[in-house]
Amino acid sequence: MKSLLFYLAVGIVLTGLVHLGSLLALPGLSSQGPDRRLAALAPFNTVVLLPDPAPERADLAFADPAFVVAVCRFDLTGGPVILRFETGPVYASVSFYSPTGVAFSALNDRAATRGVIELDLMASGQRPRVSPDAETTRADRLIVDSPVTSGLAVIRLMAGEPSLRPALRERLAAARCARSAAP
């Protein structure tokens, strides 16, 4: 009886440990995670428009169907990446995620200058030591510090009405996500 209770206690502790361990390991191992899913559609450092929402498919579950969405899977190992898109008169945003889906930053069109958001995405340590002169010439430039060397930038434009969609898709198709030239 005593040993039965002992094994029960051991079993409960072990169950907890296995649960915690597998829970923490799952995001790194899964083939259904956000980055792995989008990897099939988008090569690195390229903007890819996601298809319009339809009942039979959802590249990202719970994505708001009112938005036109483009994704850039960024890779900063070769240097910073420039992201540029036109926002126009609609609500627009860009959000940054780690490959497992941890959101680390987001900007909306309030950060846009003359209807354009242009930013430098940099891994820690890639931030150049800019002189005050350089700072003024690049005053419109936004810098986003990334805690990860690769991840996802999700650009979203809100189609307040379905009729806006084609124009917004065209606008997002012109978005750019590319390794920046040498500073």
Added chain:
Amino acid sequence: VRHPLLFLLTLVASAAAGLGLTALAARHPPDIAAVRIGPWTALPKSGTPDVDPYRLAAMAAGGGLPLAAGDGIAFVARTTSNGQPLNGLCPIVVEGPVLPARAWTLSVMTPDGRPVANPAGRYGLTSTEALARPGGGVRIVVAPQAQAGNWLPSGGRQSFVLVFSIYDTPVAVADRNRIALTLPAIRASGCLP
């Protein structure tokens, strides 16, 4: 070890139970640090670096990306304000004030987060399209057939969820000392014969 067979059994059973719990949690993650307003639930932490491991496991299992905190916040309702399950065969009225925000959308989704099929091909309603209610706020009818005013098709689906997404709001939803955070009430308004 006094009972090698029992010991082995304990190991196998614990491993199976632990993995089973993880699989279950990834499919139905617990709502940790949730903000509840009537029937609506939001997880403000899920769009921040402080996201909990259960939410990350759900994303790994195909749960999609949360709205980043600087972008917006999504409230999900699975029941009416009275706690009845949402049934797409009955007209459901979403009515009341909305949090101050630059834009909002109300979407009808399957419980696993896909747009609900309907003949009109409309999956949501936006603040741009919605007709204002006299006296402020909104009144939206979610129903299988077209309705006067703001209509959102439910596709006649037996079970669905409503997702209220709010963009660029000055309200700190996660603020514990929040005052009068308001979202529309949800009620079933009679059923189809």
